[in-house]
Amino acid sequence: xxxxxxxxxxxxxxxxxxxxxxxxxxxxxxxxxxxxxxxxxxxxxxxxxxxxxxxxxxxxxxxxxxxxxxxxxxxxxxxxxxxxxxxxxxxxxxxxxxxxxxxxxxxxxxxxxxxxxxxxxxxxxxxxxxxxxxxxxxxxxxxxxxxxxxxxx
Amino acid sequence: xxxxxxxxxxxxxxxxxxxxxxxxxxxxxxxxxxxxxxxxxxxxxxxxxxxxxxxxxxxxxxxxxxxxxxxxxxxxxxxxxxxxxxxxxxxxxxxxxxxxxxxxxxxxxxxxxxxxxxxxxxxxxxxxxxxxxxxxxxxxxxxxxxxxxxxxxxxxxxxxxxxxxxxxxxxxxxxxxxxxxxxxxxxxxxxxxxxxxxxxxxxxxxxxxxxxxxxxxxxxxxxxxxxxxxxxxxxxxxxxxxxxxxxxxxxxxxxxxxxxxxxxxxxxxxxxxxxxxxxxxxxxxxxxxxxxxxxxxxxxxxxx
Numbered sequence: 001x002x003x004x005x006x007x008x009x010x011x012x013x014x015x016x017x018x019x020x021x022x023x024x025x026x027x028x029x030x031x032x033x034x035x036x037x038x039x040x041x042x043x044x045x046x047x048x049x050x051x052x053x054x055x056x057x058x059x060x061x062x063x064x065x066x067x068x069x070x071x072x073x074x075x076x077x078x079x080x081x082x083x084x085x086x087x088x089x090x091x092x093x094x095x096x097x098x099x100x101x102x103x104x105x106x107x108x109x110x111x112x113x114x115x116x117x118x119x120x121x122x123x124x125x126x127x128x129x130x131x132x133x134x135x136x137x138x139x140x141x142x143x144x145x146x147x148x149x150x151x152x153x
Numbered sequence: 154x155x156x157x158x159x160x161x162x163x164x165x166x167x168x169x170x171x172x173x174x175x176x177x178x179x180x181x182x183x184x185x186x187x188x189x190x191x192x193x194x195x196x197x198x199x200x201x202x203x204x205x206x207x208x209x210x211x212x213x214x215x216x217x218x219x220x221x222x223x224x225x226x227x228x229x230x231x232x233x234x235x236x237x238x239x240x241x242x243x244x245x246x247x248x249x250x251x252x253x254x255x256x257x258x259x260x261x262x263x264x265x266x267x268x269x270x271x272x273x274x275x276x277x278x279x280x281x282x283x284x285x286x287x288x289x290x291x292x293x294x295x296x297x298x299x300x301x302x303x304x305x306x307x308x309x310x311x312x313x314x315x316x317x318x319x320x321x322x323x324x325x326x327x328x329x330x331x332x333x334x335x336x337x338x339x340x341x342x343x344x345x346x347x348x349x350x351x352x353x354x355x356x357x358x359x360x361x362x363x364x365x366x367x368x369x370x371x372x373x374x375x376x377x378x379x380x381x382x383x384x385x386x387x388x389x390x391x392x393x394x395x396x397x398x399x400x401x402x403x404x405x406x407x408x409x410x411x412x413x414x415x416x417x418x419x420x421x422x423x424x425x426x427x428x429x430x431x432x433x434x435x436x437x438x439x440x441x442x443x444x445x446x447x448x449x450x451x452x453x454x455x456x457x
Contacts, residue, residue, distance in 0.1 A: 113280050115261040120238050122265055129348075137261025138282060139345040 011043070014062040016084040016091075017074065022047045022055035024077050027147050029059065031073055031106055032066065040064050053080070072100045076107075076133065077147045100128055107133065107142070107149045114138035157452065158267040158274040162285040162320035163349065167327040174293050176447035177440070184217050184443060191453050194220035197250030199243065200277070201228050201257040206416060207277050207287070210441035211254050217446055218453075223249050240269050247272050252452055255279075273452035281314040281343075287415055288320035290444040291374070294437040298411040299371040302329040307366055309335040310376030310396055310421060312342045317415040318376055319346050326353040333370070335360045337392045340382065363396070364405070372411045373398070373431075375421050399423035403431055413437050 020028055025044045034040055041062035050056035071083050075097040085093040105123035109116050116124045116137050126133040132143035142149060159165075180187060196215040200208055212222050225231055225246060233242060239262060247253060247270040255263050256277040263276035263283070278284040295301055306325065312318050312334050322342065325332055332355060334342055341359060342350075350357050360366055367373070378396055383389035397420060403410065414422055414434040426432050 111260060113258070113260050115239070115257075115259040115265050115279075118239070118259055119236075120265060121240050122268075134345065134348075135261070137264050138280075139260070141344050141348060 010089075011041075011060050011062045011086050012089055013087050014041075014060065014064055014085075015066045015071075016086060017059040017061075017066075017071070017078075018056070018082045018084060019050065019053060019080050020057040020059060020074075020078040021053060021080075022057055024147060025057035025059050027077050027150050028057070028074055030150050031077070032061075032070065034061065068095075068098065069100075072098050073103050073106055075099045076103065076128070077150070102127055102136070103133065107146070108151055109135045109138060109140055110142065110149055111135065111138045111140040114140065158263075158276075159285050159448065159452070160263045160267055160274070160276050161283040162288045162323040163283075165285065165289075165324055165327070170289065170292060170324060170327060173289050173444065173447045173451065174296055176450060177289075177293055177443040180217075180446040180450075181440070181443035184446065187217060187446070187450075188219045190218040190450060191215075192219040194218065194252075194449075194453055195250045196220060196222045196449065197246050197253040197272075198222050198224040199246060199253060199255045199257075200225065201233065201239075201255075201262075202278070204256055204277070206438055206441060207256065208254075210438075211275075211277070211286075211445050211449075213442050214445035214449055217442065218449060220251075220449075239266065244269050252449065275448065275452070278316055280316070281319075282316055283320045283323075284316040284415075285320045285324075286445060286448060287317045287441075288324045289448065290437065290440045291317070291321050291413065291415070292324060293440045293444050294413060294433055295372055295411070297436075297440075298433055299409070301325075304328060304330040304371055305333070305369050306330060306372040306374060307333045307335055307363065307370045308374045308376070309363060311340045311378045311382060312336045312376070313340040314379070314382060315376045318342070318374075321374065322346055322355075322357075323349060326350065326355045331356045331358075333358050333360060333366050335363050335366065335396070337361060337378075337395070339392075340378065363398070363402075367402075367406050370406065370410055372413060373406070374413045375418075376415065377417070377419055377421055393421070397421050397423065398426065400425040400429055403429065406431070 025046050043060040045058040047055045065085050083095050084091045104125050107126050125136040134141045215222050243266045252273040254275045254277050257279050260280035260282035262279045267274050378393045380389050410431050411433050412431040
């Protein structure tokens with residue numbers, strides 16, 4: 001069995017998210033709101049040697065085909081990731097992420113004085129800029145360490 | 154602009170601004186002549202922070218137009234004290250009024266409120282965010298004294314947390330204005346405002362000292378540097394002293410320089426400036442009434 005088959009194709013039906021930067025696999029699951037309670041079978045490879053990235057993570061979600069909208073938000077932390085849709089052990093679709101215009105409910109605003117950090121019934125919303133994200137409420141711009149802000153009310 | 158919200162100066166086009174200022178000029182000529190403009194209209198005042206000028210000028214403006222105000226009162230005496238969310242509070246109060254004015258200590262509070270209410274909403278200051286109605290009266294004052302095009306303006310003081318500064322800087326991108334920001338390095342304009350100014354192609358320069366740029370200015374807009382922005386009292390005094398002006402400072406300025414301040418001032422403009430022809434900050438504060446009359450008139454629409 002080849003290395004490729006072992007790491008990418010060895011699920012029957014579902015989604016394989018490949019070329020995630022090393023160490024970001026758990027953040028991928030947080031963003032996709034996959035915490036095990038939904039019953040999905042999830043396999044994770046971390047810090048796998050990669051020609052392109054040096055080290056990469058791989059996330060395999062069995063029994064669930066993730067839509068483009070669902071995965072595009074991953075571009076914030078894994079801009080070079082590839083999405084493989086697998087059916088009956090065959091990769092039937094493979095595509096790159098597209099950067100979304102907005103992300104909702106994924107990041108928390110680092111501005112302690114932002115209204116979204118208060119006890120209000122509101123999801124965080126960020127506009128995606130070419131080189132960062134911007135809170136649509138207080139307008140704070142985050143350019144560095146975006147994964148540190150994953151996890152919103 | 155009918156039935157719209159005014160959340161940030163970023164949403165204002167040059168045409169929007171000129172519409173408000175032209176209408177304000179009509180009201181300014183005879184403010185007492187418009188008492189039949191919006192009879193019975195009610196303006197809801199939601200001030201979650203203390204305010205004197207902004208609140209009183211909105212109240213005056215609404216009454217000059219023939220309407221009245223309903224006031225939430227202080228936070229201490231309201232349901233907010235019991236833990237009610239802003240989203241709930243505003244959804245209740247919008248049922249009592251034809252338009253709302255909101256001041257809140259949190260940035261983004263007006264944006265959030267605008268998502269929950271259908272009546273026109275005016276942001277009267279959201280934390281260190283925006284204060285667009287102040288900006289419109291600032292622009293009115295600048296237009297009256299210096300003109301809005303071919304303008305060289307210095308904006309000095311706390312540019313990081315000063316919401317009047319953020320809104321003014323955004324609005325001036327609609328005009329042929331050179332903006333000079335003068336502040337200590339720790340209180341420079343925030344990244345988000347700098348980003349917008351860059352995106353709009355604004356003509357901007359930053360300084361840490363007023364001396365070199367002062368002779369070039371048509372307008373000097375001074376803001377207060379607040380003690381609580383500094384961890385150390387000595388550091389505050391050392392820095393704040395660098396950004397105070399008096400009549401002697403202004404001897405190096407153009408005779409036509411207009412000095413403005415959103416008020417309240419503490420000691421950043423010495424009292425001896427009040428007696429010079431430069432001082433326009435009290436006129437600026439008075440302009441709050443006709444400008445807010447114009448805004449309310451446009452947002453409430455025709456009374457027929």
